[in-house]
Amino acid sequence: RHPEMPRCVFKLLWDHIQAGREIFAYVVNRSKNGDHYWVLAHVTPSKDTSGQIIGFHSNRRVPNRQILDTTIIPLYQSLLAEEAKHANSKDGMHASFDMLVGILKESNVEYDEFIARL
Structure with a gap:
């Protein structure tokens, strides 16, 4: 996990896909050499013929830099600041x-609509 990636966004991602729902999320990843890169990830659960989740599939796209700079990065900075207020990382994740x-x-929007409007 890249340190600029709020834990609460991963929580949201996992909550969605474990509930059988797809999600679009802006994710900052760390590369092996220590650099970072942003993606707009579309993550979906993979299901067997009986509807049970058997895995997950992710498609990633290069995000619009203007959306990152004007909306996502400032939002993530606020969420990270909230997480940092708590000594316990789990408490920080829940607070953010x-x-x-x-x-x-x-x-007055759900997360999915918020992302779709960007």
Whole structure:
């Protein structure tokens, strides 16, 4: 996990796919040489013929830099600042998740709609 990637976004991602739902998420990854790169990931659960989740599939695209600079990076910085207020990383993740939910609620959108509108 890249240190600029809020834990709460990974929580949201895993909550979605473990519930059988797809998700689009902006993710900053760390490369082997220590550099980083951004992707817009589309992650979906893979299911067997009975509908049971047997794995996950991810397609990644190069994101729009303007969206990163004007929306995603500032949002992630706020979420990371909230996470940093807590000595326990799990508490920080939950606090930043609650913060994200609050931001979305104030905008009267669900996460999926928020991402789709960008």
